[in-house]
Amino acid sequence: MSTQKVHIVWYKRDLRIKDHGPLHKAAESGLPVLPLYIVEPTLINAPTFNPAHWTFIRQCLIELRENLAKLGQQLVVRTGDAVQVLSLLAAEYDVEQIWAHEETTDLRSFMRDDAVRDWAKTQSIPFDEMPKNGVVRGLSLERRDAWKSIRQDRMHKPPWHTPEALKPVVGIAPGHIPDHDELKLARNQRELQPAGESEAEKMLQGFLLWRGSKFIQEEAIHLKAPAASSRVSPHLAYGTLSIRTAVQEVRKQLKNFKHMPPQEKRQRGKLWVGSLRLFETRLLLRDEHMQQTEWNPSLEIAHEMSGFDGLRPYGNEGWPMALREAWETGRTGFPLVDASMRFLNHSGWLNYRLRAMVVSFAAQNLWLDWRGIAPHLAQSFTDFEPALHYVQLQQLSGTTLNRGIRWFDPVDEAKRHDPQGEFIRRWLPELAGVSKTYIFQPEHMSIADQNRFGCIIGRDYPAPIVNYQETTAKAKTQLQAIRSPQVKAFDSGLELPSG
Ligand SMILES: Cc1cc2nc3c(=O)[nH]c(=O)nc-3n(C[C@H](O)[C@H](O)[C@H](O)COP(=O)(O)OP(=O)(O)OC[C@H]3O[C@@H](n4cnc5c(N)ncnc54)[C@H](O)[C@@H]3O)c2cc1C
Known part of the structure; x- marks a missing residue:
């Protein structure tokens, strides 16, 4: 072991040098600073991960490495399990302290951080996790006023000062930032917004x-x-x-x-x-x-209202694969749903309203369990943020304790926010020649119109995969039957048996 004392700054989802508390604190120690990024196989192999995410992360790491190098110590990159990587570094250097941000992401990361905490304790290495946003560890949102005031206070504080210089770690190999081929990932095909x-x-x-x-x-x-x-x-x-x-x-x-x-x-x-x-x-x-x-990190895997367990098919049994595939690939016969899914597959982004509409359609009209659609969307969104994602999916599926459920009729939405049907024509080339009269519901075209506009329903573009009115009415009845007693019980503080 080298006798060099170091402070490790463990980078996770905080790939910057500005307003970075852990970097600031480590530099303040006056000791050599080892800024570390761990390429974790469990992240790369997660069902929510997509090669496009690596494209984005990699660009961020390249710039972060340059920025840190200007301060005196470039980013060190290692591949492996977090505890193993940290153990190897602790065997090589005299690690005086590890700094990181508190992470609110997915269960995998919560468990990883727990494991690192336990390991650091056994090694007697202080592991300091600092807040990075308005999230207050250990506080329930039921204490909303207390939460809001702490958040407000944090947002008012001046940003952490970027260190002017970092004392370098002598002789450390920076490690390579792996590319897609090295990680055995397909090349990203999406048009992503620039990273860094x-x-x-x-x-x-x-x-x-x-x-x-x-x-x-x-x-x-x-x-x-x-x-x-x-x-x-x-x-x-x-x-x-x-x-x-x-x-x-x-x-x-x-x-x-x-x-x-x-x-x-x-x-x-x-x-x-x-x-x-x-x-x-x-x-x-x-x-x-x-x-x-x-x-409540289990929102990632379990219904907030336990009464919903088993309502929609989930798992291998009865899982409506064909419906999910049609939804994922933009072939449902609902032009706005299909245009949105194809735009998402191309760009990795949708605005809030379209995200809400495609999820509401999948959950209420196709009756798909949110856990079955979450991985596709997570892979599709460049901005995949587990702590936002699952809450949104559950709210739109009606399985949270929120008072109301929001409904989004894809035809009304299209008429309101794309009255000429331009967005639809842009992303569904098979409907490009269809007139404004039929663009939102092309299945209403007569055979003569289908020929005239060059789009045969059932051949060039599918007929609606479900009946919107019927599936909406059915979903409302089924959801209400479960929601009403659960919401009432929650309001009056009663515990309802699960199932
Ligand atoms: C089903 C579903 C899944 C979602 N999954 C994600 C996700 O994985 N990652 C993600 O960042 N956002 C998610 N959102 C929230 C929101 O749609 C996106 O943040 C937004 O579309 C991103 O674009 P923007 O940065 O231009 O947002 P803007 O509208 O410009 O908003 C600015 C920022 O505010 C936050 N924000 C915006 N809308 C919301 C919202 N409704 N709830 C919470 N925060 C919000 C985001 O951080 C966003 O970057 C999801 C929404 C839905 C309905």
């Missing part, structure tokens, strides 16, 4: 200063949403942007606006303030959902 800390900053500032001026009006319009939305989600998910930075920057813009001369205010437009406020609210919602998962 500098891109995160550009994305945020571009949104706050000009792109987001009509966010409040355009974020639900299918063709405009990709440009009008902030698109910071993958950066928040992989931590190339800290949520505190996002909150403080939006507040700064709101404050600036108040003091702007009238002419400049006019230039920014009437919707500007509302758009910025909406963005700030979304950031709060993000932390709130994450707090829900932090308190």
Whole structure:
């Protein structure tokens, strides 16, 4: 063992140097700093993982390595199980302390962090995990006011100062950042948004200063949403942007606006303030959902309302494979659902409303259990954030204790947010020639119209895979029968037997 004392900064989903508490604290020690990223086989092999995620993460790691090198010690990359990697480093160096952020992600990571905590204890190495957002460990959301006040306090605090220099670890091999071939991953085929800390900053500032001026009006319009939305989600998910930075920057813009001369205010437009406020609210919602998962990590695998167990088929028995496949590939015969799924498969992103609509359709109309659709969506979203994902899926499936369930009729949604059917035509080329009259329900075309518009239903584009009205009515009845007694019991503090 080398006698070199080091502080390890263990990077996970916080791939940045700015506003990074663990990096700041390690540098403050005055000892050599070993910034570490572990390529974990359990992450790469998870059913929620997609090669596109690695494309994004790898780009982040490359930039992080460059940024840390400028400070004096480049990123060290190792592949393997976290405890094994840390044990090897502890055998090589005198590890005085390990720093990391608290993680609220999936059960796999909760267990991994538990194992590292146990190992560090047996080695008598202090392992300090610092909060990285508004999530408060050990606090239930039932104490909402207490939670909100702690979060508010954190969002007000100045960001952690980036160290001016890091004392290097003498003689350490930096390790290679593996590519897709080395990890035996298929090459990513998606058109992804750029990754890395500098891109995160550009994305945020571009949104706050000009792109987001009509966010409040355009974020639900299918063709405009990709440009009008902030698109910071993958950066928040992989931590190339800290949520505190996002909150403080939006507040700064709101404050600036108040003091702007009238002419400049006019230039920014009437919707500007509302758009910025909406963005700030979304950031709060993000932390709130994450707090829900932090308190109840089993939301990833189990219904929040136990009465839903067994309602929808799940597992091998009775699993409606054909319905799921049609939904995943955009072949359900519901143009907005299909266009959304194909756009998602191409880009790795959807706005909130379309995410909610495709999930609501899968859960209520195709009657698919959310656990069966979660992996496909997780793989599809570049911004996959387990702590948000499962809460959303359960809410839309009606299996949480939330008061109401939201319903999204794909035809109404299309008419409202894509009245000319442009989004649908863009992503469903087989419907490109169909007139506005039939674009939302092409199955209503006569045979003569099908020939005229060059789209034969059942050959070029499927007929609706289910009857929307009938499946909606059936879902409402079945959900209500289970939800009413459970919600009532929850409200009055009674415990209901599960099953
Ligand atoms: C079924 C379903 C699954 C989802 N899974 C994810 C996921 O895995 N990862 C993820 O980041 N978001 C998820 N969301 C939330 C939301 O749809 C995305 O955050 C948003 O579309 C990302 O685009 P944006 O960054 O341009 O968001 P903006 O609308 O610009 O919002 C800014 C930020 O606020 C947060 N946010 C926005 N909407 C919500 C919301 N409804 N709930 C909680 N936080 C929100 C996100 O961090 C987002 O980046 C999911 C939503 C649904 C309905």
